[in-house]
Amino acid sequence: MSESSSITRIAYDTLRGDVLSCRLAPGTKIVIADICKERGFSPGAVREALSRLTSEGLIIAEPQKGFRVTPISREDLLDMTEVRANIEAQCLRRAIELGDLAWEGRIIAIYHQLARTPERAAEDASRVNDSWAKVHHQFHATLVEACDSPWLLRIREMLYAQSERYRRLSVPLAHQTRELDREHHGIMQAVLARDPDQASVLIGEHLRKTTDILLSSAVLQSSA
Structure with missing residues (x-):
């Protein structure tokens, strides 16, 4: 280079x-x-x-x-959340079908790292810890890495990046209402149990919780 x-x-x-x-x-x-x-x-x-x-x-x-x-809006968030939930579920289903034991081990390892990394920045509890954000990204990427569709994974990664801004904005609004570790652990358990239906339900609920937090606040404006 x-x-x-x-x-x-x-x-x-x-x-x-x-x-x-x-x-x-x-x-x-x-x-x-x-x-x-x-x-x-x-x-x-x-x-x-x-x-x-x-x-x-x-x-x-x-x-x-x-x-x-790029601005954000309620309409964009709602649309993106549903599309992302659908794409994440498709990726999870294919990963669960094709993933091997080494893939399972990587999921367990990155979850352990995520669970041990503070979510909030030490200097400002209203902000996300950048180290946690990186591991969080790796956790979700590892869950689907056994998916055999490059296009699905590419679209999923694009949607993850777009949704990251919304997730960051939701952090100071969540207070103590979210149990992120429990959410991540539940998704991991469903994946390791090779239960695509449960994994799909849990990933959808996980994504919609961020959306609900933002929709109940004054952060977003309608684009209408």
């Missing part, structure tokens, strides 16, 4: 992380000069990163106006 490609990759990873964590809030206008000054990236690297994020649906390119973070 060339030096310019490496810098572009770093710019992309940095901006993508800022969008998914909501450090760049939904709807925020992106000023390339400001990002270059704050992050030390070149304008070319930032533009290339924004172009990639636009293709992923995380950034919107507006003619004559530049870039902004």
